[in-house]
Amino acid sequence: MTDFAKGMAQGLLSKIKDASSGKPMCFMEVCGTHTMSIFRSGIRKLLPREIRLVSGPGCPVCVTPVGEIDQMIELSLLPGVITATFGDMLRVPGSTYNLSEARARGAEIKVVYSPADALEIAENNPDKEVVFLGIGFETTAPSVAATILQAHRNKLKNFMVFPSHKLMPPALDVLLSDPEIDMDGLICPGHVSTIIGARAFEPVAEKFQMPCVVTGFEPLDILQGICMLAQQVSRGENMVENAYRRAVSWDGNRRARKIIETVFKPADARWRGLGTIAGSGLEIRKKFRQLDARRHFGTREKTVPEPKGCQCAQIIKGMALPSSCPMFSSACTPLTPVGPCMVSSEGTCAAYYKYGES
Amino acid sequence: MKASRVLIDHGSGGLATKELIEKIFLKRLSNRYLSRLEDSAVLDGKSSGRIALTTDSYVVDPIFFPGGDIGSLSVHGTINDLAMQGARPVALTLGLILEEGLLMEELEQVATSIASASLDAGVPVVTADTKVVPCGKADKIFINTSGIGMVPEGISLGADRARPGDMVLVSGFIGDHGAAIMTSRANLSFSSGINSDSAPLHRLVERLLDRCPGNGLRLFRDPTRGGLATVLNEIAQASRVRIAIEEEAIPVRAEVISICELLGLDPLYLANEGKLVTVAARECADQALEAMKETEEGKHAAIIGEIMEVKKASGPRVTIKTSIGGTRIVSMLAGEPLPRIC
Numbered sequence: 001m002t003d004f005a006k007g008m009a010q011g012l013l014s015k016i017k018d019a020s021s022g023k024p025m026c027f028m029e030v031c032g033t034h035t036m037s038i039f040r041s042g043i044r045k046l047l048p049r050e051i052r053l054v055s056g057p058g059c060p061v062c063v064t065p066v067g068e069i070d071q072m073i074e075l076s077l078l079p080g081v082i083t084a085t086f087g088d089m090l091r092v093p094g095s096t097y098n099l100s101e102a103r104a105r106g107a108e109i110k111v112v113y114s115p116a117d118a119l120e121i122a123e124n125n126p127d128k129e130v131v132f133l134g135i136g137f138e139t140t141a142p143s144v145a146a147t148i149l150q151a152h153r154n155k156l157k158n159f160m161v162f163p164s165h166k167l168m169p170p171a172l173d174v175l176l177s178d179p180e181i182d183m184d185g186l187i188c189p190g191h192v193s194t195i196i197g198a199r200a201f202e203p204v205a206e207k208f209q210m211p212c213v214v215t216g217f218e219p220l221d222i223l224q225g226i227c228m229l230a231q232q233v234s235r236g237e238n239m240v241e242n243a244y245r246r247a248v249s250w251d252g253n254r255r256a257r258k259i260i261e262t263v264f265k266p267a268d269a270r271w272r273g274l275g276t277i278a279g280s281g282l283e284i285r286k287k288f289r290q291l292d293a294r295r296h297f298g299t300r301e302k303t304v305p306e307p308k309g310c311q312c313a314q315i316i317k318g319m320a321l322p323s324s325c326p327m328f329s330s331a332c333t334p335l336t337p338v339g340p341c342m343v344s345s346e347g348t349c350a351a352y353y354k355y356g357e358s
Numbered sequence: 359m360k361a362s363r364v365l366i367d368h369g370s371g372g373l374a375t376k377e378l379i380e381k382i383f384l385k386r387l388s389n390r391y392l393s394r395l396e397d398s399a400v401l402d403g404k405s406s407g408r409i410a411l412t413t414d415s416y417v418v419d420p421i422f423f424p425g426g427d428i429g430s431l432s433v434h435g436t437i438n439d440l441a442m443q444g445a446r447p448v449a450l451t452l453g454l455i456l457e458e459g460l461l462m463e464e465l466e467q468v469a470t471s472i473a474s475a476s477l478d479a480g481v482p483v484v485t486a487d488t489k490v491v492p493c494g495k496a497d498k499i500f501i502n503t504s505g506i507g508m509v510p511e512g513i514s515l516g517a518d519r520a521r522p523g524d525m526v527l528v529s530g531f532i533g534d535h536g537a538a539i540m541t542s543r544a545n546l547s548f549s550s551g552i553n554s555d556s557a558p559l560h561r562l563v564e565r566l567l568d569r570c571p572g573n574g575l576r577l578f579r580d581p582t583r584g585g586l587a588t589v590l591n592e593i594a595q596a597s598r599v600r601i602a603i604e605e606e607a608i609p610v611r612a613e614v615i616s617i618c619e620l621l622g623l624d625p626l627y628l629a630n631e632g633k634l635v636t637v638a639a640r641e642c643a644d645q646a647l648e649a650m651k652e653t654e655e656g657k658h659a660a661i662i663g664e665i666m667e668v669k670k671a672s673g674p675r676v677t678i679k680t681s682i683g684g685t686r687i688v689s690m691l692a693g694e695p696l697p698r699i700c
Contacts, residue, residue, distance in 0.1 A: 001606070001681035006681075006682070039686060040624075041680045041684055042679075042683075042684020043684055046684045113621070219681075219684075220682070345622055346622075356675070
């Protein structure tokens with residue numbers, strides 16, 4: 001970091017201090033990438049004591065319910081199926097075991113970095129059925145949709161997506177409607193906003209009188225976001241501001257949203273910790289149903305209770321800290337995670353564990 | 359007719375095995391010990407001092423990567439394990455497990471690479487073994503190398519010897535090997551231009567020990583799997599100290615930082631195969647740094663932090679001062695979502 005940037009950081013910190021002027025404030029960083037970046041740069045320790053940051057539901061792996069993980073494991077074990085997935089999914093515990101163990105039991109599971117890689121695997125393995133696990137928020141949905149369109153165009157018969165995408169604004173609405181949640185502002189997710197645009201947070205800001213700042217991921221971006229939130233609170237404002245203009249526009253990426261709309265339609269979705277939220281998921285449209293792994297294999301999600309004693313549900317809502325969970329760092333560690341927040345590198349518990357916060 | 363692939367016959371112990379040994383290995387690795395083809399190598403024991411002995415297995419995927427391959431890696435890795443104890447490497451063993459169907463051309467390439475790494479390091483392969491397993495029972499080629507070395511009189515190093523006030527040094531850019539392996543994996547469609555740092559470190563260690571005699575150098579560690587973060591944690595635990603490092607002092611290539619951001623990784627946890635970490639008494643630190651910078655392997659060396667008293671409440675730990683001025687804990691690697699890297 002240059003001296004100039006360090007000077008900026010100092011400047012922002014003193015502005016934050018001025019704005020909060022000793023008044024306690026609690027901001028939620030909705031996105032898991034923010035959580036990690038805040039820990040990595042040590043921002044918590046630089047902020048005035050009265051400013052508290054809590055982590056929200058912004059890790060797609062963490063909010064995937066156990067029943068769905070079980071379905072994915074079940075599919076992966078079918079003969080002739082190759083499962084393609086982002087690496088984070090491998091150690092997420094299902095009700096009995098995880099995908100990593102399914103692999104040890106003979107499932108063919110490949111870690112990919114993009115859905116396009118999964119498409120390539122399908123092209124190279126015409127005698128196998130390739131299922132891509134479509135996990136993610138609005139950020140990954142367009143590339144998965146584009147892959148589905150391409151598979152459809154190329155009449156690829158052996159490629160499918162297991163749709164498990166989640167949409168952020170409906171979840172925020174449910175979260176903030178919880179009377180137990182007391183938040184002064186939202187550090188809104190930068191990546192998701194590149195697609196949905198800063199304007200997508202307007203209803204939330206209005207309905208809940210909630211200051212919202214779309215924020216980037218570099219340490220200076222985050223300080224800037226926190227500064228703008230603290231200033232809004234001190235001025236009694238509650239509007240949507242965009243502190244990440246180099247990537248996010250007010251309207252977002254219309255083309256990407258169009259691709260999502262072409263392939264998916266909104267559907268109710270179950271979130272770990274938040275329950276079923278109307279219109280918070282994406283279902284593959286009928287036109288592309290042959291590419292829908294759920295329909296193709298006819299699997300049904302079973303309702304599976306959350307692991308006993310696991311507080312991920314509370315943690316996802318920002319209502320409990322990992323350290324208040326009795327299993328944190330004893331029964332539940334990144335190597336043997338009980339709940340999903342410990343698995344994903346962007347999970348709140350994993351971040352607290354890795355960076356030794358209590 | 360020369361087989362173009364490794365066959366089960368090549369592991370049978372019969373004529374095909376003999377041909378494989380002669381045409382592939384002896385042709386490249388021949389020396390007065392190996393060429394005798396006896397059941398064990400009998401080394402001339404002239405050196406005095408204590409004997410260092412190490413073994414390591416290599417199952418890297420892919421077997422060829424930018425800046426090296428499984429062959430050179432297996433030679434460098436074992437030499438480095440000896441060097442980290444201050445030993446002068448004397449000889450290596452070579453155990454190969456080959457998967458049926460491996461291209462003979464690839465095996466030749468690996469053997470050539472082993473030969474050139476061993477010649478370059480001046481450490482001969484003195485005894486070897488080859489087995490072939492059916493297709494699918496191994497992944498192309500697995501290599502085990504053991505190494506023997508002599509620790510000169512008066513050298514005593516150990517991870518438990520770091521003391522408050524000592525300085526922590528690293529011999530160059532970290533994360534190159536891990537980043538090179540990850541970007542060369544088949545399912546990544548971009549190339550990064552980053553080469554593995556795979557290199558033997560025994561000469562660097564010898565120079566350091568020459569230039570900083572006495573017990574000023576406390577230990578050497580090579581931050582392979584688990585990276586710099588894991589090695590520093592091991593030192594902190596063994597010596598019961600706190601290690602404070604500075605993010606901005608750690609040499610990391612800009613390309614490696616970019617790859618890490620793209621893949622969600624942290625350079626502190628990426629493997630290195632040609633770097634060492636040393637802890638030096640404060641009065642020796644500059645001299646050690648200078649000695650490293652004079653060598654090719656150590657020209658980007660840096661002092662990255664210091665050893666502090668352990669705080670009673672928190673116990674031994676590693677902390678990093680981030681570039682923005684915050685501090686955080688650097689924990690050990692706790693399992694990674696990506697496939698094996700070495």
